[in-house]
Structure formats: C-alpha cells, structure tokens
Amino acid sequence: xxxxxxxxxxxxxxxxxxxxxxxxxxxxxxxxxxxxxxxxxxxxxxxxxxxxxxxxxxxxxxxxxxxxxxxxxxxxxxxxxxxxxxxxxxxxxxxxxxxxxxxxxxxxxxxxxxxxxxxxxxxxxxxxxxxxxxxxxxxxxxxxxxxxxxxxxxxxxxxxxxxxxxxxxxxxxxxxxxxxxxxxxxxxxxxxxxxxxxxxxxxxxxxxxxxxxxxxxxxxxxxxxxxxxxxxxxxxxxxxxxxxxxxxxxxxxxxxxxxxxxxxxxxxxxxxxxxxxxxxxxxxxxxxxxxxxxxxxxxxxxxxxxxxxxxxxxxxxxxxxxxxxxxxxxxxxxxxxxxxxxxxxxxxxxxxxxxxxxxxxxxxxxxxxxxxx
Numbered sequence: 001x002x003x004x005x006x007x008x009x010x011x012x013x014x015x016x017x018x019x020x021x022x023x024x025x026x027x028x029x030x031x032x033x034x035x036x037x038x039x040x041x042x043x044x045x046x047x048x049x050x051x052x053x054x055x056x057x058x059x060x061x062x063x064x065x066x067x068x069x070x071x072x073x074x075x076x077x078x079x080x081x082x083x084x085x086x087x088x089x090x091x092x093x094x095x096x097x098x099x100x101x102x103x104x105x106x107x108x109x110x111x112x113x114x115x116x117x118x119x120x121x122x123x124x125x126x127x128x129x130x131x132x133x134x135x136x137x138x139x140x141x142x143x144x145x146x147x148x149x150x151x152x153x154x155x156x157x158x159x160x161x162x163x164x165x166x167x168x169x170x171x172x173x174x175x176x177x178x179x180x181x182x183x184x185x186x187x188x189x190x191x192x193x194x195x196x197x198x199x200x201x202x203x204x205x206x207x208x209x210x211x212x213x214x215x216x217x218x219x220x221x222x223x224x225x226x227x228x229x230x231x232x233x234x235x236x237x238x239x240x241x242x243x244x245x246x247x248x249x250x251x252x253x254x255x256x257x258x259x260x261x262x263x264x265x266x267x268x269x270x271x272x273x274x275x276x277x278x279x280x281x282x283x284x285x286x287x288x289x290x291x292x293x294x295x296x297x298x299x300x301x302x303x304x305x306x307x308x309x310x311x312x313x314x315x316x317x318x319x320x321x322x323x324x325x326x327x328x329x330x331x332x333x334x335x336x337x338x339x340x341x342x343x344x345x346x347x348x349x350x351x352x353x354x355x356x357x358x359x360x361x362x363x364x365x366x367x368x369x370x371x372x373x
Contacts, residue, residue, distance in 0.1 A: 006214040007083075010244035013190040014218050017161050018248050022100045030064045030255040056260050064255035069263050072270055073238055077223055079210050082243040085250060087257055090199060090222045090237035094164075095122045096249045097220065097239065101161040101193060102128035108158035110151055112143060114171060114342045116197060119164040129158040134342055140307070141172040143180050149187045163188060166197040168204050171337055171348045173308035175204045185216045193245075195220045199237075202228035202282055203289075204309040210240055217242045227311060229278045231269055234262040285311050285351050291369035292357055296349070299366035303345070316345045323347050326363040332356065 015023070031042040035056070045059045052058045063069075066086065074081040087093050098109060104127025111119045112135050120130045133148045135141040143165070152160045163184065167176035185194050198221055201208050209221055220241040226232035236258065239249060268274065289308060296315055297305040301323065304316040317323055320338035324347065327334045335348040351357065358372040 007217075007243055010217055010242055011190065014193070014242075015244070017193060018100055019103050022248055022251055025251045027251050028255055031061075033061075033063055054260055055264055058260060060260075061256050062258065062260040062263055065250070065253075066258055066263050069236075069258065069266060070238075072267060073236075076270060077208065077210055077238070077240060079213065079240050080243070083213060083246055084238050084240050085246050085253065086236060086238050087253060088237075089226065089235045090197065090224045091118050091122075092253070092257070093222050093237055093239035093249075094118050094195075095125070096252050097162055097193070097195060098122040098126045098128055100248050100252050102126050104128065106158060107161045109162045109164060110148065110160045110192070111164045112148070112166075112169075114141075114169075114337070114340055115164070115166045116170045116199075128161075131158075131160055135169070135172065137342060141169065141174050143176060143184075145180060145183060148184060152188055152192050160192050163192050163194045164197065165194065166199075168200045168309040170200065170310070171312075171314055171335065171343065171346070173306055173310045173312060173314050173348075175206065175309035178206065178209070181209065185212075185219060189216070189218060193218050193220055195222065197222040199224045199227055200310040203286060203311050213240070213242060217245075220245065225266065225269075228282050229269065229274075230281060231266065234265050234269075236262060236266055288351055288354065288357060289313070291372070292349075292351060292361075295361050295366045295369050296364070299361070299364040302364075302366075312348055312350045314343070314346055314348045317347060318345065320345050320347050323364060327360060330359045330363045332360055332363070 039060060042061055044061065048057050048059050070084055070086050071081050073086055074084045102109065108129035108131050109119060109123045110131040110133060112133050114135065123130050131151050133144050133151050136144055152163055165176060165181060167181065168174060181196060188194055196209055198208055209219065213219060220239055222237060222239055224237040292313060293305050296302055296313060301317045301319040302315050303318060306314045320336060324334055324336050337343040337346040337348055354372050358368055361368055
C-alpha cells in the first residue's frame with residue numbers, strides 16, 4: 001500500500017468520537033523550517049556546542065514534523081506516509097490517542113489486563129475512566145470477546161472511545177488470533193477506535209494488520225523500534241491509521257517532538273547494514289526461544305511456562321522471590337509480576353544473548369540446551 005487513494009473521508013460517526021476541542025483546535029504555528037536558508041527567525045543560538053557531533057547541529061531546532069523520518073518509517077511498515085505519525089515511543093502515541101478522543105470525566109478506554117500498563121496511565125493522566133475486561137487465564141490469556149463487546153456498548157457509565165488490544169500481549173507473551181481482532185473490529189465499527197499494539201509483532205510470525213487499514217477506518221496500529229530493531233534508546237514509535245485520524249493526532253502533538261540526534265540515529269540504523277543486523281538478531285532470538293521455553297519448564301519451582309510469540313517468556317513459580325534473588329546473584333534483572341491478581345506467581349524473562357540465557361539457566365538449576373555458552 002503506497003498511496004492514500006483507497007481511503008475515503010473518515011465517517012462522521014468516527015469523527016464525532018474525537019473531542020470537539022481537538023476538532024476545532026488551531027495547531028501551533030512553528031517557525032518555517034527550510035535547511036537551505038540561514039536561520040535568524042527561531043531565537044536559536046547561532047554557535048554549536050563543542051560537544052555537538054550531529055550533522056544538522058543541536059543549536060538548531062529539529063524539523064517540526066520529521067518528514068524524512070516518517071517517510072522511512074512508512075516504507076518500513078508498508079503504509080502511506082499520511083497514515084503514520086512518529087512520536088517518542090509508543091507511549092506518546094497512546095497518550096495522543098487518549099487526549100484526542102477522551103474527555104476528562106466523560107469518556108473511557110477499555111483494556112484487557114494483564115496488559116501493558118501505559119494504557120491505564122495515559123487514561124488516568126487525562127481523567128478518563130478505565131474499563132477492564134480481563135483476559136481469560138484458563139483459556140491461555142485469551143480475549144473475552146463477548147465481554148469486550150458488551151462493555152464497549154454499555155451506555156450506563158463513561159462511553160468507551162478507545163479499545164486497546166496488545167497483540168502479542170505484554171506481559172503474558174501470547175498473540176491474539178487475527179479472527180478475534182477482526183470480530184471486534186466488525187462489532188465495534190462506528191462505536192469505538194480499536195487500537196492494536198503490535199510492539200512485538202516481528203517475533204510472532206504473522207503479518208501486521210497495517211494492510212487492513214482501508215477495510216477498517218477505526219483501526220489504529222502501534223509499532224515501535226524499541227524491540228525488534230534494537231533502538232529502545234532513541235524512543236521512537238508510531239501510530240498508524242486512517243489519514244483523517246492521523247491528522248487529528250497531529251493537532252495534539254507538540255512540534256519538534258523527536259530530537260535531532262534521534263532522527264539521525266534512526267535513519268542511519270535503518271540503513272542496509274542496520275536492517276541486516278536487525279534481521280540477524282531477530283532470527284537469533286526466535287531460534288533460542290523454543291530451547292528456553294523447554295529449559296525453564298524443567299527448572300525447580302517452575303509450575304508453568306506460558307507460550308510466547310514475543311522476545312520474552314512468562315513463567316509461573318511456587319517461589320518467584322527465589323527466582324528473582326538467584327537471577328540477581330548472577331547480575332541479571334527479571335520482572336516480577338507475581339503479586340498481580342491475574343498473574344499469580346509470575347516472572348517475566350526477556351531473551352538475552354546465549355551467554356546471558358545460559359547464566360540464568362545455571363542460576364535456576366535448569367538444564368542447559370545444546371549450543372548455549
């Protein structure tokens with residue numbers, strides 16, 4: 001998909017979901033940006049700092065909305081540039097969506113815990129309500145499809161404007177069948193924006209839903225460079241959706257949202273050498289995952305290792321505190337979810353290098369797979 005010809009105007013039923021204040025908002029008018037001219041119009045310092053090694057100069061504001069970066073990201077994710085907005089990680093995309101669609105004290109988001117914590121945080125900052133429809137633990141943390149539809153259609157409380165689906169899910173690691181997402185998209189058409197967070201989709205073996213944007217104008221997809229591309233430090237994520245929806249998000253995002261060093265680093269990292277490296281590391285992680293699942297399942301106190309479609313593994317243990325201590329003894333940090341009402345006894349482990357994985361398995365008295373250092 002390389003143009004916007006297939007997109008008709010956004011339906012009024014969806015446009016009306018946005019806050020009236022955003023629909024009528026006059027965006028900030030930044031100083032004109034043209035690198036071909038010398039700049040005496042933006043109150044910048046004309047001299048560069050001696051430590052500045054950037055190409056464009058850190059004494060100058062970056063491009064207000066980085067077109068070259070967004071064009072490269074659109075190419076990476078297979079969508080028209082008009083369907084994408086870049087921000088500071090997926091967190092900023094989540095925040096923008098909540099601010100654009102949820103009025104404080106009136107509207108709500110819907111999430112399916114246990115899931116990524118920033119959906120509820122962004123709602124809380126905005127003063128929006130949070131409707132929880134828990135995942136079905138006994139069904140492998142599957143979505144409660146009838147529960148989601150019923151809660152989203154409920155008119156007794158705050159109106160649900162955004163439905164967040166983390167697919168694959170964090171922290172449980174399972175993916176969501178495309179048929180389940182399609183069901184919700186059809187059931188909630190014209191009623192809510194369905195946000196599918198695909199932060200880990202590169203590890204799942206399935207295609208992104210980006211190709212379905214023309215079919216579902218109320219679909220938003222979140223992607224990030226933090227996981228599969230090894231660029232967590234540059235803090236860059238995107239929201240992908242109908243051009244009219246992206247236009248609303250552009251009204252709310254501050255200019256100069258992505259710093260110049262990040263822009264330059266991302267464009268360099270997404271060059272041929274960086275893409276080859278990203279492909280290599282993704283393959284390595286996927287190759288190690290089955291062996292780690294099997295080895296962890298054999299560790300003492302581990303009662304269950306949950307299937308993973310990500311670069312991490314969640315396990316249940318009768319003594320999660322001991323697992324955390326043993327990992328620290330070999331200078332490794334894990335994530336403790338054991339106190340969560342929906343993740344009893346759970347610990348989340350990111351896949352590391354072969355040496356790191358082997359060090360952890362030895363600490364946990366788990367068998368060492370062949371080929372692990």
